[in-house]
Amino acid sequence: MEVFLNLRWTILGVILLTFVGLVLILSISLQSILVPHFRDEENRSAVLNVQRVLGLLENERVTLTDAVHTWSSRDESYDYIRTGSSDYIQRNLSDSVLLGLNIDLMAFISLEGGIVHAQIAGGQADSEIDFPAGLREQIKPGDALLRTSDDREPRSGLIATNRGPLLVVSAPLLKSSGEGPTGGTLIIGRYLDAHQLNRISTIVRLPLTILPYSQANLPPEFADAKLAITAENPIAAVSTSETQMAGYALLNDFYGSPAYILQVEQGRTLYRNSQLVLLYLTTAIVMGALLFSVMTFLALDRLVLARIRKLGKEVTQIGAGGDLSARVTVDRRDELTLVSNQINGMLANLQALSNRLVEIQEAERRKIALELHDEIGQLLTGLKLQLDTSTENGAAQKKARDLADDLIQKVRNLSLDLRPTMLDDLGLLPALLWHFDRFTSLTGVKVNFSQNGLADSRFSPEIETTTYRVIQEALTNVARHSGAGDASVRALHRDGVLSIQVEDRGGGFVAETEFTNNRTRGLRGMRERVALVGGSITIDSVPGWGTSILVELPAMAQPVEGSGNDHSVTGG
Structure with missing residues (x-):
């Protein structure tokens, strides 16, 4: 029984080790396959969200470009930049017009780089009042912001100002027919301030943040993104916490240099889902492997170990009882069945051998009994007759007769004990x-x-x-x-x-x-x-x-x- 118990524990240990190894292998495989997949999907989602915001910013630029076309390719605007008539301003420009166009700034610049007129939404129409310092610094002859006499197409980009990023479009002032020469430059701008960012954020349903590229003491996630963004990887995804991550992109200024870092935050839904999926899969794997291990052990115990125990018990009972006609149970058709049949064959051979030994024993007893009765018995009887017919009657003769009688009786009893002839007769x-x-x-x-x-x-x-x-x-x-x-x-x-x-x-x-x-x-x-x-x-x-x-x-x-x-x- 101890051998069987040890075998049971050995098999159970092997199954448990296999179960642990299987769970570890599957868990590691899932971690190495699913986690990178969900991470890639999470990064792809962050990149797509940044691209959506960049698309909306591009729509802002296109809208401003359409608006500047309306004002720059117009005879009245062309005549105004050449004559400086104040009637044009009174008739066409007012604060309500800028608000209606969602424009924060409009400026007419001469070819020499002088500000002919500047209109600030919500402010006074004066070239010296509320004009952004960052923009003013760029208005000078030869700057790319100003159009030359040969330019026909507008240009756009961001200008860093004290109020934040200003999206500007610079267009040459032409006649309504589009002919030149260029009379000067018309600049219109729209601030990407908190109001605009909230509007875009409402559209994409994601929080937006814009910080200057050259700002000192950038938040750690912005600093990491700044290092991660390259020409080959213009959009970077950075995890900010266990529940949040963000996509980052550089916003270049009017001159093509990095000016701002755009942050688009999003919840780590995919990450949380991946953790849940891994948890569910791991639980399912553990339960499935545990069930498989239990079923395997029960199957082995029922189909193999229990039959071995039963076989051992039956062999022990046959050995203890000495019943060689008994046979061990034979069921199913497998290797253990072959062992049982071999044991039964051995028992049959032992039974036949025992039968043969009993037959030989009885035959030998019969032969010895006959020899004792027929040979030794007759010799002893003859000796007794000679002693009885002897003329000597001394004490020695009497003792010899008694010994002969006793010997004859003992031989007769021994013969009967070995095999009574009447049993056969x-x-x-x-x-x-x-x-x-x-x-x-x-x-x-x-x-x-x-x-x-x-x-x-x-x-x-x-x-x-x-x-x-x-x-x-x-x-x-x-x-x-x-x-x-x-x-x-x-x-x-x-x-x-x-x-x-x-x-x-x-x-x-x-x-x-x-x-x-x-x-x-x-x-x-x-x-x-x-x-x-x-x-x-x-x-x-x-x-x-x-x-x-x-x-x-x-x-x-x-x-x-x-x-x-x-x-x-x-x-x-």
Whole structure:
């Protein structure tokens, strides 16, 4: 049993190690596959959000460009820059016009770089009032912000001002027909202030932040993004926390240099979903692997280990009981079935060998008994006759006669003990009756015998020999161990079964203990003999209450000539 338990624990340990290894491998695989995938999707989402915001900023630029076309390619505007008539301003420019166009600034610049007129939304129409310093610094001859006499197309970009980024469009002032030469430059601008950013943020439903590129003490995430943005990677995605991340892009100024860093924040929904997916998958893997491990162990235990335990138990029982006619259970068709069949084949060979040994033993006993009776018995009888016919009557002669008589009796008893000839000649019932009388005369134990179905019947030699030897051994045990003064023997033959019961009211014993004791060779021999002919034996014994032995043998009666009737006999 300990071997089987160790085997169970070994298999369980292997399954547990396999389970842990499988879970680890699958978890690592999921981490190495799903996490990068979700991270890439998260970064792709951040990039797309930045691109959406950049698209809206581009729409802002296109809108301003359309607006500047309306004012720059117009005869009235062209005449105004050349003449400086104030009527044009009074008729066309007012604060409400700028607000309606969503323009924060409009300025007319001469070819020489002078501010002819500047209009600030919400402010006064004066070239010196509220004009952004960052923009004013760029208005000078030769600056790319101003259009030359040969320019025909507008340009746009960001200008850094003290109020934040200003999106400006610079267009040449031309006639309505689009012909020149260029009369000067018309600049219109729109601040990307908090109001504009909130409007764009409302559209994309994401928070926006713009900080100057050259600002000192940038927040860490802006500083990381500043380093991450390259020409090959113009948009960077940076995780700001476990729940937030942001996409970053550089906003170049009118001259193509980095001016601002755009931040578009978003929740890490994909990240949280990925963690949930990993949790669910890991849980499913663990539960599935655990279920698989449990089912595998139960299947192994049921299909292999339980059958091995059963096989070991049956082999142990056969070895302890000595019943070589018993067979181990054969079920299914697999390797264990082959082992069971081999064990059964071995038991069959052992049974056949035991049968052969019993036959040889009985034949040898019969031969020795005949030799003792026919050879040694006749020699001793002749010696006795010579001593009886001798004329000498001295003490030595008398002692020799007594020794001869004693020797003749001992040889006769030894011959009968080895094999009573009447068992072969007359059958089972006469041999038993003779044995009971002889047993009582030798031991003083009275035998109460009753039978039914044995008179005028013969059985096969194996059955008769087994029955005689079992009763002989049982009565010998009564005389040696029980201490009882009498014993009961009952024999019954019915429906092809010969039942023998031997009882006494002696000291008794513990059957289980006795069978594990090497000294109980008599009981083991009885079991082996009964098993060899396909019978069964039941031994019940209680210390202080006596012993009962019941033997049932398959026996077909063969009638013989005679008129004897069934009867009961009391031996002694």
